[in-house]
Amino acid sequence: MLSSSGAEGFNILRSLHAFGMALCSAAGSGQPACYNFDQKELHLAMEKRHYNLRTNIGYLLNQAKGTFHDFHVEFPEIYLDPDLDVFNLKCDYRFTRNHEGILLQADLQGEIETHCTRCLEAMKVTANTHFEELFVFVERSQEEFEQLVPEDGYIDLAEPFRDYLLLEIPIHHLCRPDCKGICLECGQNLNLGQCEHINSQILFD
Ligand SMILES: [Zn+2]
Numbered sequence: 001m002l003s004s005s006g007a008e009g010f011n012i013l014r015s016l017h018a019f020g021m022a023l024c025s026a027a028g029s030g031q032p033a034c035y036n037f038d039q040k041e042l043h044l045a046m047e048k049r050h051y052n053l054r055t056n057i058g059y060l061l062n063q064a065k066g067t068f069h070d071f072h073v074e075f076p077e078i079y080l081d082p083d084l085d086v087f088n089l090k091c092d093y094r095f096t097r098n099h100e101g102i103l104l105q106a107d108l109q110g111e112i113e114t115h116c117t118r119c120l121e122a123m124k125v126t127a128n129t130h131f132e133e134l135f136v137f138v139e140r141s142q143e144e145f146e147q148l149v150p151e152d153g154y155i156d157l158a159e160p161f162r163d164y165l166l167l168e169i170p171i172h173h174l175c176r177p178d179c180k181g182i183c184l185e186c187g188q189n190l191n192l193g194q195c196e197h198i199n200s201q202i203l204f205d
């Protein structure tokens with residue numbers, strides 16, 4: 001099933017169970033129930049490539065254990081506060097009601113803008129991540145560091161998405177395998193041409 005918010009560049013493909021379909025019609029519109037911003041908010045969000053990833057899981061709380069709900073969301077470009085721009089982000093995630101709370105399982109793939117380790121030119125690296133987060137019912141919580149099911153039933157996915165994607169950026173990444181780097185004296189990008197400071201240049205194989 002495919003449904004769209006109607007805004008360019010924002011697509012939500014959802015695979016739904018019969019239960020999810022009931023959820024959609026319960027929301028009283030063709031809009032996915034988990035993205036509940038109005039058109040004005042959406043417009044502002046688009047300008048900043050900022051999307052509201054607050055997702056309602058409240059409906060799962062009273063469901064039988066094992067009930068799950070799958071989502072597939074894609075963003076050509078998205079800004080994840082406070083510092084991460086991601087391109088072609090594909091997100092597959094599942095919320096499952098279990099005996100302790102709500103389990104989030106997510107597979108993300110996106111391109112992240114960074115800089116070549118050698119020549120400092122802007123480049124993109126692909127980041128893939130799979131992660132799981134358990135949001136524990138308040139009454140079940142035993143440890144201080146546990147994430148709790150929020151009282152309002154909304155989980156903001158922007159934070160875990162950002163955190164797990166950041167972990168996947170390799171420490172060393174090159175714009176091309178034979179990147180020549182820069183001159184330490186004048187900053188000349190040696191991929192683009194030589195300068196006179198031969199003795200200040202680090203040679204790469
Ligand atoms: Zn480079």
Ligand SMILES: [Zn+2]
Nearest residue numbers: 183186195197
């Ligand atoms: Zn130089």
